Structures are given as C-alpha cells and as structure tokens.
Amino acid sequence: MKKIFLLLTLFVFVASVQAQDIKIGYTSAYLILPHVPAYMKAQDSLKKTETALTNTLMEKQKEFEAKVKKFEVDRQDPNAIPVLLETRARDLQKMQQEIAQERDLYTQELQKMQSALQTPILQKVKTAIEEVGKENGYTFILSSQDGMGQDNFLFSADKIDVTLLVLNKLGVKMTAEQLEAANAKLEAEAIAAEKAAQN
Numbered sequence: 001m002k003k004i005f006l007l008l009t010l011f012v013f014v015a016s017v018q019a020q021d022i023k024i025g026y027t028s029a030y031l032i033l034p035h036v037p038a039y040m041k042a043q044d045s046l047k048k049t050e051t052a053l054t055n056t057l058m059e060k061q062k063e064f065e066a067k068v069k070k071f072e073v074d075r076q077d078p079n080a081i082p083v084l085l086e087t088r089a090r091d092l093q094k095m096q097q098e099i100a101q102e103r104d105l106y107t108q109e110l111q112k113m114q115s116a117l118q119t120p121i122l123q124k125v126k127t128a129i130e131e132v133g134k135e136n137g138y139t140f141i142l143s144s145q146d147g148m149g150q151d152n153f154l155f156s157a158d159k160i161d162v163t164l165l166v167l168n169k170l171g172v173k174m175t176a177e178q179l180e181a182a183n184a185k186l187e188a189e190a191i192a193a194e195k196a197a198q199n
Helices: 002-019 027-037 037-076 082-135 161-167 176-198
Strands: 024-027 140-143
Touching: 002 027, 024 082, 027 037, 027 082, 027 161, 037 082, 082 140, 082 161, 161 176
Parallel strands: 024 140
Antiparallel strands: none
C-alpha cells in the first residue's frame, strides 16, 4: 500500500511539474568575469598591489636573514660580549615577529581591497543574471560551476547556456564563437600558468 501511495504521489508531482512551463538555463561567474573589463581592471590592480607588498616583505626578509647570518658569525667570536649578543638576539626575534605581523596585515589589506573592488562587479553580474532570467522567462538559472571552477553538471545542452545573454546585458558584446575562442585561450593560459608554477 505504501508503494502505491508513493508511486501516486510521484506521479502527481511529475504531472504538476510537467504542467508548469519550466525553463532552465545555466551560466557561471567563472565564465562571465574574465570577459568583464571592470573585473579584469580590478584583478590588475590587485595583482600590482600584491606584487608591491610581496616585494616589500621580501626585502625585509632578506634584511632579516642577513642580520641573522652576521649574528651567527659574531656569536662564534670568542671576544663577543654576551650582553650585546642577547640584545641583538632579542632585536632579531622582534624583527621576525614584526615581519610575521606585517605579512598578516598585508593579507588582510588585500582581502579588504579584493572585496571592495569585486563586490560591486559581482552584484552587477547577479543583477544581469536576474534580468536575463526575467526577460527570457527562465524558471531557474543554475550555476554550471562550483566555487573552485569545477563543473557541476555531468551533461547540459548548449542551448540553455545563458552566458552570452548575461555578457550582453553587462555591455560585453560577443558572439558564441568569440566567447568559445576567448574561453579556450583563458583555459590554455591557466594550464600554462599551472605548469610554470609546478616547475
């Protein structure tokens, strides 16, 4: 009896879903953002800031390492004054802590900057997706990729991809062929960067 009830419930659910005109589309921020000029400009700005902060930290780290090296040499000197060595050791420890604190501060600053630059752009993308959904009668627009850029779908028909519609809504005019070529180029660049990082 339970099986019959479950089958009837399932049948009614499927029938009601079919009675409704459900239209599903998909896209992904990972497919959209690399083609949005404001996003790419924000990425360049972040990269420049990150490079500048990294270079500053590297300089301080080199200075610290040089002082440690000199300290180790001076410590071997039989004429070294213990009190002065202790003072220098404390100074080195303090310097190491300051570098670690600065690294944490830089990381926080970069995260704040990233949020400040990207949040308005992501909001525009979200709004564009909502507008495309409403204007084209979509019941759902799903994300085709997860937070790591991995595909969510095992299969999907290209005709329900709304990426071009969203890009056009954002003022980025592209054809399907241009988008495919641009995505292929981005993928090739990502693979080359990953290989370079491994070497």
